[in-house]
Amino acid sequence: MFTFPELLLLLLSCLVTIKYLKVIWATRSLPPGPIPLPFIGNLWTLRFKLHPETLRKLAGSYGPIYTVWLGETPLVVLNGCKAVRDGIVSNSEALSGRPVASFLKDLLGEKGILMANGHTWKQQRRFGLMTLRKLGLGKKILESQIQEEAECVVERFTAMKGEPFDPSFLLIHAVVNIISAVVYGHRFSADDVTFQELIRCNNCVLEILGSKWARMYDAFPWLMKHIPGPHQDSFQHLKYVTEYTKREIEMHKKNRSEEPRDIIDYYFDEIEKNRKDTDSTFDDDEYLISVITDLFGAGSETTATSLLWSLLYMVAYPNIQRKVQKELDTVLDGNQICYEDRKHLPYTNAVIHEIQRYGNIAAVGIPRTCIKDCKVCNYSLKKDTMVLANVDSALSDPQYWKLPNQFNPQNFLDSDGNFLMNEAFMPFSAGSRVCLGEQLARSELFIFFSTIMRSFSLQLPEGVTEVNTEYIYNMTLQPHPYKICAVTR
Structure with a gap:
């Protein structure tokens, strides 16, 4: 006879064995990959x-499409330009989940754009695209705001008088003011406490999203929801x-204008327009809050980080910086850059x-799921299979890039x-x-970068001889903190 502890241990062992055998059986219908461990x-x-580096190494062993297991959940990884494009371009609709x-x-919910699916995603995304165009995307209206913020950056850089400084806060402030004007209808002053806290919270969320806590949550959501840790802090930051x-929405409701000024105003109009449509997802403030959260989060830190890399690379490669400045001086007149x-x-x-x-x-990007059965790289993937298109591998694919x-x-x-x-x-x-x-983002990067390059020569602080171009791995790949000297040209 078994004692109760022995019986309990036996039952648990059987349960783990059965679940593991199910995982091993499931691997038969998936692309190859490393053998998963129990649990x-x-x-x-x-x-x-x-x-991204780990995923590239696995591709060297298992090919351009392989499977890794996050706990008991399979994740099919696509590596290299051909595999990535076959997945998210050729099978764009099938892999849109x-x-x-x-x-x-769990963090963002399913009412916005980034993590929504199906009808909700299609309606909210369509609204986002149309509204950005109405607010001047691709036109002089929004471009003039970018130019103004770029000039503010020039003024702040000039005030440093060639002394060493960290450009991160100045760039984040400028970029956030652009997306803030789009979603909230106003900009922030640099010393605004609310602005500083919004940036801090956004950065904390991104840091945790790239951590092991987030991957553990992906693998064991039923467990991690109840375990304390940094992942729990993300919900408070958000x-x-x-x-x-x-609060912004309530202020807009009290001060409605005849002409829409921002995303919030346009969303109010959309709610009114679709009030009698039972199939509409424009029915409460929760959807609007989610859309704004997605746009604000995605439209601030990412562009600012790209700009931080741009300045760092110009200091690291001064010959390239000089060639850029020579072209700008030769081609442009004294007008604002468009x-x-x-x-x-x-x-x-x-x-x-x-x-x-x-x-x-963006590192490897955000996983997608198959909304229907499809074939990717000659492998048949079933509906609900989770797929990760490793965009980083396409950007460094030796078959598509000279260097x-x-x-x-x-x-x-080209040679001329x-x-x-490049399609990669x-x-x-x-x-x-x-x-x-x-x-x-393209408009911001071009106007900010070109305006700064035309105005300053970027140099290392006196006594600094090496540039650290290694990245910090978070949700986005960020440069290590650095200081530069911006000498007025």
């Missing part, structure tokens, strides 16, 4: 992170952003694209010095889930 799957192999159980899903947004100027500045345009390629901030492992603008130039686009360039992802703010 934790391949989390140990991944070091509890979806790190988001995971129904993940840390990001709550600060949503509470601020709620996005259209990029057509006459092939070298500068190539440098900006190379910054996004080599200093890719994949070097920072070199020649990757985007003309700008040359997907820093904003691709397909139906391509970044909603891609056009806005």
Whole structure:
């Protein structure tokens, strides 16, 4: 006879064995990959992170499409430009879903754009695209705001009088003011306590999203929901952003204008327009809060981080900086820089694209799910299979880039010095889930970078001889904190 503890241990052993055998059986219908361990799957192999370098190494062993297990959940990984494009471009609609159980899903909910699915996602995304255009995306209206913020950056850099300073806060302030004008209808002053707290909360959320706590949550949501840790802090950080947004919405309701000024005003109009439509998702403030949270979070830190990389690379490669400045001086007059100027500045345009390629901030991207059975890279994937298109691997694919492992603008130039686009360039992802703010980010990067380069020579502080271009792995890949000297030209 078994004692009760022995019987309990036997039952648990049987349960673990049965569940593990189910996992092993499921691997038969999936692309190959490392053998999963009981309970934790391949989390140990991944070091509890979806790190681009780890994923590239696994691709070397298992090919351009393979499977890793986050606990008992399989994740099919696509590596290299061909596999990535086959997944998110050729099968764009089939791979347009988001995971129904993940840390990001629980954090952001399913009412916005980033993590929503199906009808909700389609309606909210369509609204976002249309409203951004109405607010001036691609037109002089929004471009003038970007130009004004760029000039503010120039003023703040000039005030440093060539002394060493950390440019991160100044760039974040400028970029956030642009997305703030879009969603809230106003900008923040640099010393605004609310602004500083919004930025801090947003950064904390991004840091945790890239941590092992988030991967543990993805693997064991039923467990991690009840375990204390930094992942729990994310919900409080995000709550600060949503509470601020709620106050903004109430202020807009009290001060409605005849002409819509921002996303909030346009959303109010959409609610009124669809009030009798029973199929509409424009029915309460919760959807609006989610849309704003998605746009504010995605449209602030990401562009600012790309700009931080851009300045760091110009200090690291002074010869490239001088070539950019020579082209700007030769081609441009004294007027404000416009996005259209990029057509006459092939070298500068190539440098900006190379910054996004080599200093890719999005790392591996956000997982998607199959909304129906489909075939990717000759493998049949069933509905609800989770897929990760490793965008980083496309941006460094040696089959598509002249110099994949070097920072070199020649990757985007032909033999005559003309700008040359590459199909492997997907820093904003691709397909139906391509970044909603891609056009806005492109405009910001070009205008900010070109304005700064035309105004200053960027140098290392006296006594500093080396530039650290290694990245910090969070939800986005960020440069280590640094200081520069901006000498007025």
